[in-house]
Amino acid sequence: MTAPTGVPADPQSPDAGPRRRAGRPAAAVLGQDGITTAALQLIGRSGYDGFTMAALARTLNVAPSALYNHVSSKRDVLVLVQDHLTSFVDVAGFETGPWEQAVRDWAWSYRDVFSKHTPLIPVIAVLPVTDAPKTLAMYEAVSAGFGRAGFPQERIIPAIVALESFIFGSAYDVTAPADIFDSGSMAAATPHFTSAVRRLAENVDEKPADVAFSLGLEALLAGLGALRSA
Amino acid sequence: MTAPTGVPADPQSPDAGPRRRAGRPAAAVLGQDGITTAALQLIGRSGYDGFTMAALARTLNVAPSALYNHVSSKRDVLVLVQDHLTSFVDVAGFETGPWEQAVRDWAWSYRDVFSKHTPLIPVIAVLPVTDAPKTLAMYEAVSAGFGRAGFPQERIIPAIVALESFIFGSAYDVTAPADIFDSGSMAAATPHFTSAVRRLAENVDEKPADVAFSLGLEALLAGLGALRSA
């Protein structure tokens, strides 16, 4: 029974100081799993502003340069975190349920996971799937579901990409401030916009981001669903 | 006839050295318009990686600290650039044409403008409209068009937000590498995904990002259009 590598034995101890002398330790102190876990904890505690290689190294009780034996850049760490988070996205419906509900569950959970991690979105959006095995597994589950639902092969990837684009954009929208549409002193000059915003604000039950996401998702479901043949 | 402030008289001169001594100059050297223009030029030439306050100051032939007399942060500069770019988004159709075509023109031009400026998307997505007058003007034009097209008042903002979320996500997709969906050594383990990707790759006429954007946009147009009453 040994602790997994990368998880410090005593993360609390203040002013721990140098824990070990230079030179290769008997057992490796770090590993990609431990780095990923520590990064996720650090981001949860300090946000992405506080997520620096120095801070990450401190929680792991190593020198910052030690991280570079296991990752080649800070971006690499973000890729590890991104792939780990993707395993929390719900794809269960694609095996068991009808297509519409499967997409709904997938899309809402996908948005909710990454709305707390929007700095990862630029990373995910351009990341080759080869570099992210759990993300690739998600695409396999979703693709299989679209195939079973009767989508023509050549439309499956475009349909998934369209949904994902909507999901990523919507994840940002969750983080928008409540007064984002307050036209302030320009209200008189923008009557149509200002009155539409007022009408939206009258709805106090639902969060504006959820109303927009639901509206867009249901429209996409209806429009994309029409492509099915089976 | 004097040059607008913020535009250096001789931007080419190499090793210009200190151009003026300390102390307030007779006429202001900088201004928000000149800073915005210079920032846009710099981003075009060096990309967002090369866009630093020091580099911006150098193109304007001032010390970096001089910028802070006109903007309060680098983020402020990005807001100025974002608002300027928004004036290139096509909203003309909302005054003259049918709703579907107006949204199409708007959405494609909006995506195209920001696909070259994806680092601005996190800024736009959470920026209060009060801070961006041209962006506010765009929303007014779009809101008016949705109202004339027969949308119920309380659905106008959610519909616009849903479309914008899709547009922002799609702007990232434009920048994705061509081999983003190459499953590599995992191809055998992901048969559904891999075969769907192969089918997509057979289409060499259209860019994958354009296929996905068109598919999603048309689905949204069909789904959202059903909300209209007039």
Added chain:
DNA sequence: ACCTGAACACCGTTCAAGT
């Protein structure tokens, strides 16, 4: 192979001094 510690080449931003 995998750690430490020092160093490098930057960042954005602040502020006293000058006119």
Added chain:
DNA sequence: ACCTGAACACCGTTCAAGT
């Protein structure tokens, strides 16, 4: 009010030295 120049408090990353 609006500039310069020096300084501050950081960054991510590299690399020789050590075991």
